[in-house]
Amino acid sequence: MVHNAAIGALVRDLIKATAKTSSEAQLEQYKRAALRTLAESQSSRINQFHVYARLEGLVEKARILNNDPLADALHLRLTELSSRSDKWTPEVLSLLLQLSDRPVHNNKVEDLILLEPGPSFAPLTWSDIVADDPLDNQDSIWDNVDFAGDGSDEEEVLRTDISDSSAQTPDSSLLDDKRVEAQLGDLLRPKDDPALHLIVDAQFWRPKARVDSMEDPEAGKDHPPELLLTESQIIREVIFMLLGLPTTVFDLDANERLVVSAGLGIRHVSPASVIHLLGNFAKIGDQLRIVRRWIHRETLLTLEQTFQAAIETRLGDLDLSLNEIHAQFLKPRTETVPSLLQVYSEVYRRSQLMQQTADILMSLKPVRPFGVLECLYEKTCANQSIGNTDGYEYMAKLFFECFQAYIRPVKSWMETGQLRKNDQIMFIKENQDEVPLTSLWNDQYHLVREGNDDLYAPNFLHVAAMKIFNTGKSVHFLRHLGYEGRRPGMQAVADPIMTFENVCNPADLGTLSPFPELFNEAFDTFIASSYHSSASMLRAQLEAKCGLRRVLDALEYIYFFRNGALSTDIALKIFQRIDHGSARWNDNFALTEVFRKTFSAISCIDVDSLDVRSTRTIGRGKPHQARRSMGALEDLRVIYALPWPIANIVKIESLMIYEHIFVLLTQIRRAKYLLQMQKLPENRSLAMEKDLLLIYGLHHRLLWFADTVLTYVTDMVLLASTIDMRLKMMRAEDVDAMVAVHEAYISQLQSQCLFTKQHGPIRQAIMSLLDLTVLFSDIQASYTMQTTLSTSENMQTKQHIIADSDSDDDEIDHYQVGDAVANSVSDAGLSNTDRLKSMDDTFRKLHGYVTAAVQGISKAESGTCWEMLATSLAVGLACP
Incomplete structure (x- = not known):
């Protein structure tokens, strides 16, 4: 923190000195922008070993080129610099090397004299030395002394040659103050020089x-x-x-x-x-x-x-x-x-x-740059398993030194939610395409996988990788919600203290504690604080700022008929528009207005985000077609626009299941509405006694079936599953867990409401049974009118109903009515008694099929809801 404060102060002073403004607000804005730029800039550190190697290379090159003074000067200063260097020394030296131009050829040692203080004494010359002590060899001090008189002949010859060359008195011409420069040719010896032969012969191992x-x-x-x-x-x-x-x-x-x-x-x-x-x-x-x-x-x-x-x-x-x-x-x-x-x-x-x-x-393999960590980890475990204490400690320390370098970008990701550019060893990648906010959580970043679908990370980090991944995504998500940097609710990621002494505790635990367990425990502690703080803060923001709970409540009110009175009011208005024979019963604007006006009293629903559409063109077909089958209601789509943060949890695909459940509930209510709106005939004449028995029995069975299915969907499926989903959503650790909970919830609703492909025949049979209520209501209406109208009026009405049935035969396939129901509808030449018998037979066959199918599912899946539905349907099948 002190380091950040110092940088912030320096940046502010720099902006204040260069920017032409005196506004404190603008200065603070410029400061934040500059600090953000500095934080986002990713530049790798200079390899200090490479820099010093280049400098040592310059020293060696200078000696090869016979420039020993330059080599000595550079070596002396490198030695002095080693005792005064700091962490920025490699960067400074690298900059000087990049700015240099052929330093060995263009540099002059004489220029260093300008940096030194002037000499206090005159330089010593040979004239001064000779004047003080003449070289007259009076004491024979220049004579060669024989320290080994019994030496070999070769040593004697070599010693004599050296003595002859060194015993010569310096020429008087060399005693002046003039500097004599040695020529390269004077240093070379011919190939047949006896001295060279002596050196070669001394190498006795090379005959x-x-x-x-x-x-x-x-x-x-x-x-x-x-x-x-x-x-x-x-x-x-x-x-x-x-x-x-x-x-x-x-x-x-x-x-x-x-x-x-x-x-x-x-x-x-x-x-x-x-x-x-x-x-x-x-x-x-x-x-x-x-x-x-x-x-x-x-x-x-x-x-x-x-x-x-x-x-x-x-x-x-x-x-x-x-x-x-x-x-x-x-x-x-x-x-x-x-x-x-x-x-x-x-x-x-x-x-x-x-x-x-x-x-x-x-x-090591080039395609896995982090493979060195895996190898060191395995070697550490192997040495510990065989009791090699020295090898265990050696490899463990080497592993932790390398792991410190690997963990730095991970720590940066967990703190900032951003990746370093061109990071080749990170197992997280950013999607370069533009990602919509509704899929920000799932599509902005992704885990990198190898060819065999393994995570592109060391094996020992696969378990913790998802927590690391979600921690950075949470910080990134919070930034899009308006939170820049770390807030008071978020804890900073602790500095990595993953060292052998801290993790393995050899003084306390010895070497018997398994290294994998020690490492996993230490690493979990390292990431736990940041993971929990970021996840809990994001959950709090989704609840407080984005209204996750309110959105879930709104979905229940709109699609699951949570408020029975309001939902019944909406359903009745739709049914009335259908029964009045209006060709514009499915008008988008009219239905949207009905929904918005009805749900305006519910505080958790944003009525401006509510929209109702029909997939079928308004006015297409004949007005009475919509009332002939439940399939007409499947054209309705109730759309509720979610806030983008919630759309990352409740996906668009999940809203399709909400819409299907809404249609199913509306179809069941439509069936109950048709059965309850018609009054049973009160005429007890002997001629109609058999028909009345069929009408009363079929009415009772159809109403029982509609009530059974409605109770099953609302109480046994929706209510139980929703309560369980809400509890699990509250306990979810992060957004990924919340998404998984909601997806499991949707998958459960899809299966138990028979929307899956394998349950398609059962759902089709249920729709056919619901379609029977439409046909039954027509016949029931005809009998009711016979008791109140004259014979001529009764015949006209009956012919009108039959004509409606005949005119709609060509459109009935659009609504996917069951085959048995379609046959009973198309056979318009039958009497009402025969129609009732056909409906009764069709009901018994379909009801028996549905009951047997549900019993089979109950035995296979052992679900409580399936067992209760099978029991209720079996009771309905036994009704007279």
Whole structure:
């Protein structure tokens, strides 16, 4: 926070100095915009190891080009800078390197004199020295002293040559103050110079026979070794090889692997044993060469750069350890006897963990840049399982160092809800296309999947990935609701304290606690605070600002007839428009006005968002067609526009099920309305006695069926499912859980209300039974009119009803009436008694089919609602 405050103050001062305004409001606006730009700008840090490598390269290049003064000056200042550097030093040095132009050729060491204070004393010259102490060699101080009189002839010759060259008195011409520049030609020696031959001959392990045997390694297998070395000499060569230096004992084959050179051996040791032991050293050297090559490869990924730096540090420790072995066995001590076997034991023990690291590097795949974390995690668990305490601690510490680099973009995502640009290892991607606000939660960001549908993230993070994903999405969603940055209700993501000491607690827990459990517990604690705070704040905003509960209440009032009085009023107005024979009964504007006016008394409903439409063209067909089948009501669509935040939870596809349920409830009420509006005939004449029995029985069974289906849909399905959905919605942790709860709720309603494809025949049979109420109401009306009208009027009315039935036969298929009902309608030549018998038979067949089908579903799904519906339908089937 102090760092952010300091940056904010500096930005404000900068804006105040540059902007031509004195308004505090504008200054604050400019400040927020500048801070937002700084926060959103994503720039990777400079690789400090690469910068220092380039500087060391400049030092080496200067020495190669015989510019030692420049090399010494640069090296001296790099050494001084190492004790004064801070976190911005690599960036400054990188900037200077990018601005430089051929620094080795264009720089002049003399320019550094301008930065130094003037000398307080005159420079010392040879004239001053000779004047103070003449070089007259009176004391023979320039004579060469023979410290080893019994030395070899070669040493004597070499010493004589050096003595002859160094015993010469400096020429008097060199004693002046003039600087003499050495010529390159003076430093070169001809090929046949005796001094060069002395140096080559001193390299005793390179005789001519040795060179010839190296050219043909197979030639020395069946012959005794041509060069016998001491163990001390071979130990030195082995250490050099392990340090990555070129040696004579080991060569590289065509596959760039180390092999033992032919033609060498150790006195009193069999050649096969020497070759086998040195081959084991070569295997270790191959592993170390893999590591050395990998740490010098170019990479732009922060995770791999961190891994390279961590390995380089450990490799440096191993090199120091190898130097200690070198010093231990090669120091001239009488009590120390060099042993190649003991060196191998020490080297193998100290390099074993680095060999495990080489195995990790060999198993890495370029397509999975985070694979290094998975390998380190597995190695840590493997070492713990076999009781390798050193390996467990080594790999765990290496894992946590790399995990710190991986967790930084995750932490940024959880805090800001935004992704870094060109992040190649993050398992979350942003949709580049424009996403509507109604699908912001599901479509703006998505999880990245691999070819086998696995999450593009380390295996040990798959469980927590969804919480990380939802935490950032919650912050992003809150930003669109008007919340910029972190608010008082949201907690900041804790700084990653995922270290070996904090997670594994070796001092308290030891090494027996399973590493996966320790890691999962620590990581869950790391993300828990941010996840719960962002999720709870988003839930609160959806309730308070967006009105989630009010919208759910509104959907129940509109589609589920929660207020029976208002819903009945709307249904009656629709039925009356249908029964009056108006060709414009489904007029969009008229029906919308009816709905809005009726529901205006409900506070949770936004009547301006309510709209009613008909999929069938107004006035198409004949006026009486709409009243002949329940299918006419399926043309109605009641649309309620949801606020965009709620539309991310209650999806548009779910509203289709709401509309289907509304139509179903309206159709059932339509059937009850037709049965209840007609009065039963009171004429008890003997001629109509059989017809009256059929009318009363069919009326009772149809009304029983309509009441049973209505009770099942409203009480057993809608009421029970809605209460359960509301409870689960209150307990949901985040928006994803809320969406899942509502989708499960919609899926349950779709199944239990028979809207699925597998329940299609049952629903069709129920619609056919409801259509029977329309036909039955026509016949019932004809009998009612016979008791009040004259015979001529009765005949005219009957003919009118039959004519209506005949005229509508060509349109009846549009409403998908059942086959049995369609046959009874189309057969207009039958008498009313025959029609009643046909309806009764049709009802019994369809009712029996529905009852048996529901009983089968009840046994298969074991649902309480299905069992109660099957029992109620069975009771209705037993009615006389």
